[in-house]
Amino acid sequence: MNGPTTDARSGRADPVAAGGRSAAVLSSHGQPQSLADVLERVLDKGIVIVGDIQIRLLDIELLTIKLRLLIASVDKAKEMGINWWEADEFATVNGDKDGKPAELTQRVEALEEQLGDRQSKSRSRSKKEQA
Amino acid sequence: MSPDPVEGRVIHVYGTLDPQAPVPAWPAGIADTPVSTVTEEGTVAITGELPRDEFDPAEWERHADDAAWLGAVAMGHHRVLQAAVAVGDVVPFRLPSLYGDLEALRRVLRGHAREITEAMDRIRGRIEWAVKLYRVSEPVAAEPASTGADYLRARSRQARVKTEAEAQQGQRVRTAYDQLRQASDAAVLNTPQDSLLTERREPMLLNAAFLVSRGEQDRFGEQIGEVAQDVEAEGLLLEASGPWPAYNFTATVDAGSERA
Numbered sequence: 001m002n003g004p005t006t007d008a009r010s011g012r013a014d015p016v017a018a019g020g021r022s023a024a025v026l027s028s029h030g031q032p033q034s035l036a037d038v039l040e041r042v043l044d045k046g047i048v049i050v051g052d053i054q055i056r057l058l059d060i061e062l063l064t065i066k067l068r069l070l071i072a073s074v075d076k077a078k079e080m081g082i083n084w085w086e087a088d089e090f091a092t093v094n095g096d097k098d099g100k101p102a103e104l105t106q107r108v109e110a111l112e113e114q115l116g117d118r119q120s121k122s123r124s125r126s127k128k129e130q131a
Numbered sequence: 132m133s134p135d136p137v138e139g140r141v142i143h144v145y146g147t148l149d150p151q152a153p154v155p156a157w158p159a160g161i162a163d164t165p166v167s168t169v170t171e172e173g174t175v176a177i178t179g180e181l182p183r184d185e186f187d188p189a190e191w192e193r194h195a196d197d198a199a200w201l202g203a204v205a206m207g208h209h210r211v212l213q214a215a216v217a218v219g220d221v222v223p224f225r226l227p228s229l230y231g232d233l234e235a236l237r238r239v240l241r242g243h244a245r246e247i248t249e250a251m252d253r254i255r256g257r258i259e260w261a262v263k264l265y266r267v268s269e270p271v272a273a274e275p276a277s278t279g280a281d282y283l284r285a286r287s288r289q290a291r292v293k294t295e296a297e298a299q300q301g302q303r304v305r306t307a308y309d310q311l312r313q314a315s316d317a318a319v320l321n322t323p324q325d326s327l328l329t330e331r332r333e334p335m336l337l338n339a340a341f342l343v344s345r346g347e348q349d350r351f352g353e354q355i356g357e358v359a360q361d362v363e364a365e366g367l368l369l370e371a372s373g374p375w376p377a378y379n380f381t382a383t384v385d386a387g388s389e390r391a
Contacts, residue, residue: 033209033261033372033373033375034329034372035202035205035206036324036329037261037372038205038206038209039201039202039205040324041209041223041375041378041379042205042208042209042223042225042226042378043225043226044225045223045225045378045379045381045382046146046223046225046226046378046382047146047223047224047246047247047381047382048224048382049224049225049228049239049246049247050228050239051227051228051229051230051236051239052229052230052235052236052238053141053187053229053230053231054188055188055191055192055227055229
């Protein structure tokens with residue numbers, strides 16, 4: 001249901017295949033839309049019509065979400081039945097199928113440091129808006 | 132016409148349907164709740180009732196950093212809109228859009244009727260395709276070096292070649308975007324996603340969305356294929372996904388829909 005239509009897929013996939021790219025490219029073409037893409041859209045796009053129950057989600061940092069995702073993916077994802085990203089890509093990048101939680105933790109920590117600046121800026125901005 | 136939500140529930144709006152379009156068979160919505168529609172003066176809102184204690188403002192705030200919770204809610208929201216766009220046009224509402232009772236919802240729909248109609252008119256008969264470009268390789272040729280001096284010269288030459296190659300790739304990204312923009316009805320350039328989000332080592336150089344007539348999808352797909360082939364020689368990988376509900380083309384103008 002989430003995937004591309006058959007027509008559209010053949011329209012894209014064939015020329016790409018002819019270009020000689022590996023099967024990985026084709027499978028990523030044929031895959032459902034990624035969670036990152038969905039979050040980017042449902043939280044940041046679409047017509048803004050605020051209901052009578054008002055919730056401030058305007059300042060949610062996608063990267064923060066992703067950080068949590070990396071952590072959540074190890075333990076929580078399966079029990080919550082959220083496994084749409086759990087294909088080869090994720091396993092390959094993070095090596096979690098080989099059981100390397102230490103490496104994952106390190107990576108997350110390093111990224112958290114990098115993001116520290118951006119996040120604190122975004123937080124203070126959101127506070128100002130609320131004030 | 133739905134009655135007021137049962138005690139302890141709030142109404143969530145996913146988006147609005149084209150009043151002329153058929154109502155699809157709905158999948159389960161957010162938190163596995165059923166989906167229905169509410170019509171108010173020609174606006175057909177796609178609605179569902181969510182348990183208030185799980186979706187009141189305090190809960191949203193509590194879960195704002197909780198990717199598992201937010202991810203599941205986002206996917207529920209998207210799943211419903213995706214079902215709608217499979218059979219007709221849909222204007223997605225930004226998440227969340229919650230109402231305490233039916234009268235509040237009707238009041239808001241009346242108040243925004245013009246905005247909603249205008250958004251629907253912009254995207255009627257069209258859907259969204261996403262195209263991304265990644266840098267998969269930097270075409271720097273390795274050169275054999277026999278002496279130390281040769282080696283250093285080769286290194287500096289390679290650095291220069293690399294800079295040139297990157298500039299060339301950047302130019303190629305711009306051209307690819309322009310080609311696809313010309314083949315579409317509208318285009319939006321989004322910030323490339325961090326590799327943290329994409330789960331790929333290769334940096335994303337283009338994150339674009341295109342509005343395409345439903346009847347032109349095959350042609351646009353061919354265009355994507357051609358561009359994919361062209362950019363491959365420059366060390367770029369193209370990824371496309373769709374069709375999406377026209378998320379990138381329904382926001383009000385000041386929210387960026389006309390950026391490109």
